[in-house]
Amino acid sequence: MTDELGLRERKKLRTRAAISTAATTLFLERGFDAVGVAEVARVAEVSKRTLFAYFPSKEDLVLHRFSDHETDAADVVRARRPGQGALAALREAFLRDLTEREPVTGLCDAPEVVAVFRLVTGTPALVARLAELSSAGEAALATALIEAGVPAPDADLAAAQIAAVRRLLVAANMDAVAAGIPAAQRHPDAVAAADRAFLLLSSGVGFA
Incomplete structure:
Protein backbone atom coordinates (compact mmCIF):
# COMPACT_ATOMS: atom_id res chain seq x y z
CA MET A 1 0.00 0.00 0.00
CA THR A 2 2.82 2.39 0.85
CA ASP A 3 4.50 1.78 -2.52
CA GLU A 4 1.19 2.34 -4.26
CA LEU A 5 0.66 5.64 -2.44
CA GLY A 6 4.23 6.66 -3.26
CA LEU A 7 3.70 5.86 -6.93
CA ARG A 8 0.48 7.86 -6.95
CA GLU A 9 2.18 10.87 -5.40
CA ARG A 10 5.05 10.71 -7.86
CA LYS A 11 2.57 10.56 -10.73
CA LYS A 12 0.81 13.64 -9.37
CA LEU A 13 4.10 15.50 -9.13
CA ARG A 14 5.00 14.56 -12.71
CA THR A 15 1.59 15.71 -13.95
CA ARG A 16 1.89 19.00 -12.08
CA ALA A 17 5.39 19.56 -13.46
CA ALA A 18 4.25 18.75 -17.02
CA ILE A 19 1.40 21.24 -16.82
CA SER A 20 3.67 23.92 -15.37
CA THR A 21 6.34 23.35 -18.02
CA ALA A 22 3.82 23.47 -20.86
CA ALA A 23 2.25 26.66 -19.52
CA THR A 24 5.55 28.43 -18.93
CA THR A 25 6.87 27.51 -22.37
CA LEU A 26 3.74 28.79 -24.11
CA PHE A 27 3.53 31.98 -22.03
CA LEU A 28 7.17 32.83 -22.65
CA GLU A 29 6.83 32.19 -26.36
CA ARG A 30 3.64 34.18 -26.98
CA GLY A 31 2.75 36.10 -23.83
CA PHE A 32 0.44 35.32 -20.94
CA ASP A 33 -2.68 36.93 -22.41
CA ALA A 34 -2.29 35.28 -25.82
CA VAL A 35 -2.45 31.71 -24.52
CA GLY A 36 -5.63 30.07 -23.28
CA VAL A 37 -5.97 27.43 -20.59
CA ALA A 38 -7.39 24.95 -23.10
CA GLU A 39 -4.20 25.17 -25.17
CA VAL A 40 -2.04 24.61 -22.09
CA ALA A 41 -4.10 21.53 -21.21
CA ARG A 42 -3.79 20.18 -24.75
CA VAL A 43 -0.01 20.62 -24.85
CA ALA A 44 0.33 19.06 -21.39
CA GLU A 45 -1.93 16.21 -22.53
CA VAL A 46 -4.42 16.61 -19.69
CA SER A 47 -8.04 17.74 -19.48
CA LYS A 48 -8.97 21.26 -18.39
CA ARG A 49 -10.57 19.68 -15.33
CA THR A 50 -7.28 18.03 -14.42
CA LEU A 51 -5.38 21.26 -15.01
CA PHE A 52 -7.64 23.19 -12.64
CA ALA A 53 -7.33 20.43 -10.05
CA TYR A 54 -3.64 21.29 -9.84
CA PHE A 55 -3.80 25.02 -10.55
CA PRO A 56 -6.95 26.90 -9.43
CA SER A 57 -6.43 29.77 -11.88
CA LYS A 58 -4.52 30.58 -15.04
CA GLU A 59 -2.29 32.91 -13.04
CA ASP A 60 -1.34 30.07 -10.72
CA LEU A 61 0.23 28.24 -13.65
CA VAL A 62 3.03 30.78 -13.33
CA LEU A 63 2.81 31.92 -9.73
CA HIS A 64 2.81 28.53 -8.04
Missing part, protein backbone atom coordinates in the same frame (compact mmCIF):
# COMPACT_ATOMS: atom_id res chain seq x y z
CA ARG A 65 6.54 29.21 -7.74
CA PHE A 66 5.58 31.84 -5.19
CA SER A 67 2.46 30.24 -3.71
CA ASP A 68 4.51 27.13 -2.88
CA HIS A 69 6.35 29.44 -0.44
CA GLU A 70 3.18 30.99 0.98
CA THR A 71 3.84 29.90 4.56
CA ASP A 72 7.61 30.47 4.54
CA ALA A 73 7.48 33.48 6.89
CA ALA A 74 5.16 31.67 9.29
CA ASP A 75 7.43 28.61 9.19
CA VAL A 76 10.46 30.77 10.03
CA VAL A 77 8.71 32.21 13.07
CA ARG A 78 7.74 28.76 14.31
CA ALA A 79 11.25 27.35 13.73
CA ARG A 80 13.20 30.23 15.30
CA ARG A 81 15.89 29.48 17.86
CA PRO A 82 15.05 29.61 21.57
CA GLY A 83 15.28 33.21 22.71
CA GLN A 84 15.31 34.59 19.18
CA GLY A 85 12.68 37.19 18.33
CA ALA A 86 10.32 36.60 15.44
CA LEU A 87 11.48 39.68 13.53
CA ALA A 88 15.15 38.80 13.99
CA ALA A 89 14.45 35.31 12.66
CA LEU A 90 12.64 36.70 9.62
CA ARG A 91 15.49 39.13 8.89
CA GLU A 92 18.08 36.38 9.22
CA ALA A 93 16.13 34.06 6.93
CA PHE A 94 15.60 36.73 4.27
CA LEU A 95 19.28 37.68 4.22
CA ARG A 96 20.25 34.01 3.98
CA ASP A 97 17.87 33.50 1.08
CA LEU A 98 19.38 36.53 -0.67
CA THR A 99 22.85 35.02 -0.31
CA GLU A 100 21.58 31.69 -1.63
CA ARG A 101 19.86 33.45 -4.55
CA GLU A 102 16.49 31.95 -3.74
CA PRO A 103 14.07 32.93 -6.54
CA VAL A 104 11.38 33.81 -3.98
CA THR A 105 13.51 36.82 -2.90
CA GLY A 106 13.57 38.14 -6.46
CA LEU A 107 17.37 37.90 -6.47
CA CYS A 108 18.10 35.06 -8.86
CA ASP A 109 19.52 35.54 -12.35
CA ALA A 110 19.28 31.99 -13.63
CA PRO A 111 18.04 32.47 -17.22
CA GLU A 112 14.82 30.51 -16.75
CA VAL A 113 14.04 32.43 -13.55
CA VAL A 114 14.76 35.80 -15.16
CA ALA A 115 12.41 34.89 -17.99
CA VAL A 116 9.62 34.18 -15.49
CA PHE A 117 10.38 37.41 -13.59
CA ARG A 118 10.02 39.38 -16.83
CA LEU A 119 6.78 37.59 -17.59
CA VAL A 120 5.39 38.39 -14.14
CA THR A 121 6.52 42.02 -13.94
CA GLY A 122 5.21 42.67 -17.45
CA THR A 123 1.75 41.14 -16.93
CA PRO A 124 -0.76 43.13 -14.81
CA ALA A 125 -2.88 40.05 -14.06
CA LEU A 126 0.14 38.25 -12.63
CA VAL A 127 1.18 41.27 -10.56
CA ALA A 128 -2.33 41.45 -9.10
CA ARG A 129 -2.44 37.72 -8.35
CA LEU A 130 0.98 37.92 -6.70
CA ALA A 131 -0.41 40.56 -4.33
CA GLU A 132 -3.27 38.19 -3.45
CA LEU A 133 -0.81 35.43 -2.64
CA SER A 134 1.08 37.81 -0.39
CA SER A 135 -2.14 38.45 1.53
CA ALA A 136 -2.54 34.72 2.16
CA GLY A 137 1.01 34.52 3.47
CA GLU A 138 0.28 37.51 5.67
CA ALA A 139 -2.62 35.69 7.32
CA ALA A 140 -0.44 32.64 7.97
CA LEU A 141 2.24 34.86 9.49
CA ALA A 142 -0.29 36.54 11.78
CA THR A 143 -1.34 33.13 13.07
CA ALA A 144 2.29 32.18 13.76
CA LEU A 145 2.86 35.44 15.61
CA ILE A 146 -0.18 34.81 17.79
CA GLU A 147 1.20 31.35 18.56
CA ALA A 148 4.45 33.09 19.54
CA GLY A 149 2.58 35.16 22.11
CA VAL A 150 1.84 38.35 20.20
CA PRO A 151 -1.68 39.66 21.01
CA ALA A 152 -4.11 39.16 18.12
CA PRO A 153 -4.63 42.83 17.09
CA ASP A 154 -0.87 43.49 17.23
CA ALA A 155 -0.10 40.28 15.35
CA ASP A 156 -2.38 41.30 12.48
CA LEU A 157 -0.76 44.75 12.26
CA ALA A 158 2.76 43.34 12.48
CA ALA A 159 2.07 40.69 9.84
CA ALA A 160 0.67 43.32 7.48
CA GLN A 161 3.77 45.49 7.88
CA ILE A 162 6.19 42.58 7.49
CA ALA A 163 4.36 41.23 4.44
CA ALA A 164 4.34 44.66 2.80
CA VAL A 165 8.06 45.13 3.42
CA ARG A 166 8.92 41.67 2.06
CA ARG A 167 6.73 42.30 -0.99
CA LEU A 168 8.49 45.60 -1.74
CA LEU A 169 11.95 44.07 -1.29
CA VAL A 170 11.13 41.17 -3.59
CA ALA A 171 9.59 43.46 -6.21
CA ALA A 172 12.65 45.72 -6.24
CA ASN A 173 14.95 42.74 -6.72
CA MET A 174 12.77 41.25 -9.44
CA ASP A 175 12.65 44.57 -11.30
CA ALA A 176 16.44 44.92 -11.11
CA VAL A 177 17.15 41.39 -12.29
CA ALA A 178 14.51 41.60 -15.02
CA ALA A 179 16.21 44.79 -16.20
CA GLY A 180 19.44 42.85 -16.69
CA ILE A 181 21.35 43.63 -13.50
CA PRO A 182 23.32 40.52 -12.42
CA ALA A 183 22.31 39.10 -9.05
CA ALA A 184 25.86 39.43 -7.72
CA GLN A 185 25.87 43.13 -8.59
CA ARG A 186 22.43 43.67 -7.07
CA HIS A 187 23.19 41.69 -3.91
CA PRO A 188 24.84 44.48 -1.82
CA ASP A 189 21.95 46.85 -2.53
CA ALA A 190 19.44 44.10 -1.80
CA VAL A 191 21.09 43.40 1.56
CA ALA A 192 21.26 47.09 2.43
CA ALA A 193 17.60 47.55 1.55
CA ALA A 194 16.60 44.52 3.62
CA ASP A 195 18.68 45.66 6.61
CA ARG A 196 17.13 49.12 6.44
CA ALA A 197 13.62 47.74 6.07
CA PHE A 198 13.90 45.38 9.04
CA LEU A 199 15.50 48.14 11.13
CA LEU A 200 12.50 50.35 10.45
CA LEU A 201 10.18 47.48 11.31
CA SER A 202 11.93 46.94 14.62
CA SER A 203 12.24 50.59 15.65
CA GLY A 204 9.37 52.35 13.90
CA VAL A 205 9.57 54.63 10.89
CA GLY A 206 11.09 57.43 12.95
CA PHE A 207 8.55 60.17 12.28
CA ALA A 208 5.12 61.12 13.56
Whole structure:
Protein backbone atom coordinates (compact mmCIF):
# COMPACT_ATOMS: atom_id res chain seq x y z
CA MET A 1 0.00 0.00 0.00
CA THR A 2 2.82 2.39 0.85
CA ASP A 3 4.50 1.78 -2.52
CA GLU A 4 1.19 2.34 -4.26
CA LEU A 5 0.66 5.64 -2.44
CA GLY A 6 4.23 6.66 -3.26
CA LEU A 7 3.70 5.86 -6.93
CA ARG A 8 0.48 7.86 -6.95
CA GLU A 9 2.18 10.87 -5.40
CA ARG A 10 5.05 10.71 -7.86
CA LYS A 11 2.57 10.56 -10.73
CA LYS A 12 0.81 13.64 -9.37
CA LEU A 13 4.10 15.50 -9.13
CA ARG A 14 5.00 14.56 -12.71
CA THR A 15 1.59 15.71 -13.95
CA ARG A 16 1.89 19.00 -12.08
CA ALA A 17 5.39 19.56 -13.46
CA ALA A 18 4.25 18.75 -17.02
CA ILE A 19 1.40 21.24 -16.82
CA SER A 20 3.67 23.92 -15.37
CA THR A 21 6.34 23.35 -18.02
CA ALA A 22 3.82 23.47 -20.86
CA ALA A 23 2.25 26.66 -19.52
CA THR A 24 5.55 28.43 -18.93
CA THR A 25 6.87 27.51 -22.37
CA LEU A 26 3.74 28.79 -24.11
CA PHE A 27 3.53 31.98 -22.03
CA LEU A 28 7.17 32.83 -22.65
CA GLU A 29 6.83 32.19 -26.36
CA ARG A 30 3.64 34.18 -26.98
CA GLY A 31 2.75 36.10 -23.83
CA PHE A 32 0.44 35.32 -20.94
CA ASP A 33 -2.68 36.93 -22.41
CA ALA A 34 -2.29 35.28 -25.82
CA VAL A 35 -2.45 31.71 -24.52
CA GLY A 36 -5.63 30.07 -23.28
CA VAL A 37 -5.97 27.43 -20.59
CA ALA A 38 -7.39 24.95 -23.10
CA GLU A 39 -4.20 25.17 -25.17
CA VAL A 40 -2.04 24.61 -22.09
CA ALA A 41 -4.10 21.53 -21.21
CA ARG A 42 -3.79 20.18 -24.75
CA VAL A 43 -0.01 20.62 -24.85
CA ALA A 44 0.33 19.06 -21.39
CA GLU A 45 -1.93 16.21 -22.53
CA VAL A 46 -4.42 16.61 -19.69
CA SER A 47 -8.04 17.74 -19.48
CA LYS A 48 -8.97 21.26 -18.39
CA ARG A 49 -10.57 19.68 -15.33
CA THR A 50 -7.28 18.03 -14.42
CA LEU A 51 -5.38 21.26 -15.01
CA PHE A 52 -7.64 23.19 -12.64
CA ALA A 53 -7.33 20.43 -10.05
CA TYR A 54 -3.64 21.29 -9.84
CA PHE A 55 -3.80 25.02 -10.55
CA PRO A 56 -6.95 26.90 -9.43
CA SER A 57 -6.43 29.77 -11.88
CA LYS A 58 -4.52 30.58 -15.04
CA GLU A 59 -2.29 32.91 -13.04
CA ASP A 60 -1.34 30.07 -10.72
CA LEU A 61 0.23 28.24 -13.65
CA VAL A 62 3.03 30.78 -13.33
CA LEU A 63 2.81 31.92 -9.73
CA HIS A 64 2.81 28.53 -8.04
CA ARG A 65 6.54 29.21 -7.74
CA PHE A 66 5.58 31.84 -5.19
CA SER A 67 2.46 30.24 -3.71
CA ASP A 68 4.51 27.13 -2.88
CA HIS A 69 6.35 29.44 -0.44
CA GLU A 70 3.18 30.99 0.98
CA THR A 71 3.84 29.90 4.56
CA ASP A 72 7.61 30.47 4.54
CA ALA A 73 7.48 33.48 6.89
CA ALA A 74 5.16 31.67 9.29
CA ASP A 75 7.43 28.61 9.19
CA VAL A 76 10.46 30.77 10.03
CA VAL A 77 8.71 32.21 13.07
CA ARG A 78 7.74 28.76 14.31
CA ALA A 79 11.25 27.35 13.73
CA ARG A 80 13.20 30.23 15.30
CA ARG A 81 15.89 29.48 17.86
CA PRO A 82 15.05 29.61 21.57
CA GLY A 83 15.28 33.21 22.71
CA GLN A 84 15.31 34.59 19.18
CA GLY A 85 12.68 37.19 18.33
CA ALA A 86 10.32 36.60 15.44
CA LEU A 87 11.48 39.68 13.53
CA ALA A 88 15.15 38.80 13.99
CA ALA A 89 14.45 35.31 12.66
CA LEU A 90 12.64 36.70 9.62
CA ARG A 91 15.49 39.13 8.89
CA GLU A 92 18.08 36.38 9.22
CA ALA A 93 16.13 34.06 6.93
CA PHE A 94 15.60 36.73 4.27
CA LEU A 95 19.28 37.68 4.22
CA ARG A 96 20.25 34.01 3.98
CA ASP A 97 17.87 33.50 1.08
CA LEU A 98 19.38 36.53 -0.67
CA THR A 99 22.85 35.02 -0.31
CA GLU A 100 21.58 31.69 -1.63
CA ARG A 101 19.86 33.45 -4.55
CA GLU A 102 16.49 31.95 -3.74
CA PRO A 103 14.07 32.93 -6.54
CA VAL A 104 11.38 33.81 -3.98
CA THR A 105 13.51 36.82 -2.90
CA GLY A 106 13.57 38.14 -6.46
CA LEU A 107 17.37 37.90 -6.47
CA CYS A 108 18.10 35.06 -8.86
CA ASP A 109 19.52 35.54 -12.35
CA ALA A 110 19.28 31.99 -13.63
CA PRO A 111 18.04 32.47 -17.22
CA GLU A 112 14.82 30.51 -16.75
CA VAL A 113 14.04 32.43 -13.55
CA VAL A 114 14.76 35.80 -15.16
CA ALA A 115 12.41 34.89 -17.99
CA VAL A 116 9.62 34.18 -15.49
CA PHE A 117 10.38 37.41 -13.59
CA ARG A 118 10.02 39.38 -16.83
CA LEU A 119 6.78 37.59 -17.59
CA VAL A 120 5.39 38.39 -14.14
CA THR A 121 6.52 42.02 -13.94
CA GLY A 122 5.21 42.67 -17.45
CA THR A 123 1.75 41.14 -16.93
CA PRO A 124 -0.76 43.13 -14.81
CA ALA A 125 -2.88 40.05 -14.06
CA LEU A 126 0.14 38.25 -12.63
CA VAL A 127 1.18 41.27 -10.56
CA ALA A 128 -2.33 41.45 -9.10
CA ARG A 129 -2.44 37.72 -8.35
CA LEU A 130 0.98 37.92 -6.70
CA ALA A 131 -0.41 40.56 -4.33
CA GLU A 132 -3.27 38.19 -3.45
CA LEU A 133 -0.81 35.43 -2.64
CA SER A 134 1.08 37.81 -0.39
CA SER A 135 -2.14 38.45 1.53
CA ALA A 136 -2.54 34.72 2.16
CA GLY A 137 1.01 34.52 3.47
CA GLU A 138 0.28 37.51 5.67
CA ALA A 139 -2.62 35.69 7.32
CA ALA A 140 -0.44 32.64 7.97
CA LEU A 141 2.24 34.86 9.49
CA ALA A 142 -0.29 36.54 11.78
CA THR A 143 -1.34 33.13 13.07
CA ALA A 144 2.29 32.18 13.76
CA LEU A 145 2.86 35.44 15.61
CA ILE A 146 -0.18 34.81 17.79
CA GLU A 147 1.20 31.35 18.56
CA ALA A 148 4.45 33.09 19.54
CA GLY A 149 2.58 35.16 22.11
CA VAL A 150 1.84 38.35 20.20
CA PRO A 151 -1.68 39.66 21.01
CA ALA A 152 -4.11 39.16 18.12
CA PRO A 153 -4.63 42.83 17.09
CA ASP A 154 -0.87 43.49 17.23
CA ALA A 155 -0.10 40.28 15.35
CA ASP A 156 -2.38 41.30 12.48
CA LEU A 157 -0.76 44.75 12.26
CA ALA A 158 2.76 43.34 12.48
CA ALA A 159 2.07 40.69 9.84
CA ALA A 160 0.67 43.32 7.48
CA GLN A 161 3.77 45.49 7.88
CA ILE A 162 6.19 42.58 7.49
CA ALA A 163 4.36 41.23 4.44
CA ALA A 164 4.34 44.66 2.80
CA VAL A 165 8.06 45.13 3.42
CA ARG A 166 8.92 41.67 2.06
CA ARG A 167 6.73 42.30 -0.99
CA LEU A 168 8.49 45.60 -1.74
CA LEU A 169 11.95 44.07 -1.29
CA VAL A 170 11.13 41.17 -3.59
CA ALA A 171 9.59 43.46 -6.21
CA ALA A 172 12.65 45.72 -6.24
CA ASN A 173 14.95 42.74 -6.72
CA MET A 174 12.77 41.25 -9.44
CA ASP A 175 12.65 44.57 -11.30
CA ALA A 176 16.44 44.92 -11.11
CA VAL A 177 17.15 41.39 -12.29
CA ALA A 178 14.51 41.60 -15.02
CA ALA A 179 16.21 44.79 -16.20
CA GLY A 180 19.44 42.85 -16.69
CA ILE A 181 21.35 43.63 -13.50
CA PRO A 182 23.32 40.52 -12.42
CA ALA A 183 22.31 39.10 -9.05
CA ALA A 184 25.86 39.43 -7.72
CA GLN A 185 25.87 43.13 -8.59
CA ARG A 186 22.43 43.67 -7.07
CA HIS A 187 23.19 41.69 -3.91
CA PRO A 188 24.84 44.48 -1.82
CA ASP A 189 21.95 46.85 -2.53
CA ALA A 190 19.44 44.10 -1.80
CA VAL A 191 21.09 43.40 1.56
CA ALA A 192 21.26 47.09 2.43
CA ALA A 193 17.60 47.55 1.55
CA ALA A 194 16.60 44.52 3.62
CA ASP A 195 18.68 45.66 6.61
CA ARG A 196 17.13 49.12 6.44
CA ALA A 197 13.62 47.74 6.07
CA PHE A 198 13.90 45.38 9.04
CA LEU A 199 15.50 48.14 11.13
CA LEU A 200 12.50 50.35 10.45
CA LEU A 201 10.18 47.48 11.31
CA SER A 202 11.93 46.94 14.62
CA SER A 203 12.24 50.59 15.65
CA GLY A 204 9.37 52.35 13.90
CA VAL A 205 9.57 54.63 10.89
CA GLY A 206 11.09 57.43 12.95
CA PHE A 207 8.55 60.17 12.28
CA ALA A 208 5.12 61.12 13.56
